[in-house]
Amino acid sequence: MAAFYQTFTTARATEPDGAALQTQLRASDATIGVQHQPGPVYLLKKATAWTAPHLSAAQTAIDTAPATSAALTFTTTSRQKDVLATCALIVRARGIPAWNALTVPQKVTATLAEADVWVTIREFAEANL
Numbered sequence: 328m329a330a331f332y333q334t335f336t337t338a339r340a341t342e343p344d345g346a347a348l349q350t351q352l353r354a355s356d357a358t359i360g361v362q363h364q365p366g367p368v369y370l371l372k373k374a375t376a377w378t379a380p381h382l383s384a385a386q387t388a389i390d391t392a393p394a395t396s397a398a399l400t401f402t403t404t405s406r407q408k409d410v411l412a413t414c415a416l417i418v419r420a421r422g423i424p425a426w427n428a429l430t431v432p433q434k435v436t437a438t439l440a441e442a443d444v445w446v447t448i449r450e451f452a453e454a455n456l
Contacts, residue, residue, distance in 0.1 A: 333377050335369045335389050343392035346403045351388035355381055401449045405442040414441035 342365060352359040358374035369389055373381070393399065404410060415438040419426040429437065 330372045330374065331376050332370060332372045333382065333385070335371060335386055336367050337369070337386075337389045338367065339390055341394035343389065344395045344399045344403075347399065348388060348392040351392055352385060355384035355388070359385070397450065397453060398446075401446045401453075404449070405446045410445060411438055411442055414438050414445055417441055 356373050360372050362370040418437045
């Protein structure tokens, strides 16, 4: 499968949040990947040829993605599978029979709530440890 590359430059003063940028880029084409080092240049690739709408959507995504921040980074990290597995283990450890009685959607909700707690603990650790 051939890859099609395109270079983009932005005038934005802040680095975009990587996960948010990737989500915005993939909204226009699910095959888009981004290679970026700090600075104004982005190299994007996708599985099909670049069209004018794709070029415009990619430039808009690069220019308007939310700026990276500790809160965004911690929230994104809290949704990684290893952290979610640990959070699920914490919820389960509070009571195995209670965990076993939960439906899958209830387990997901409880795990995500614990992941949100993980974010606040991560913020505390960053500021104080």
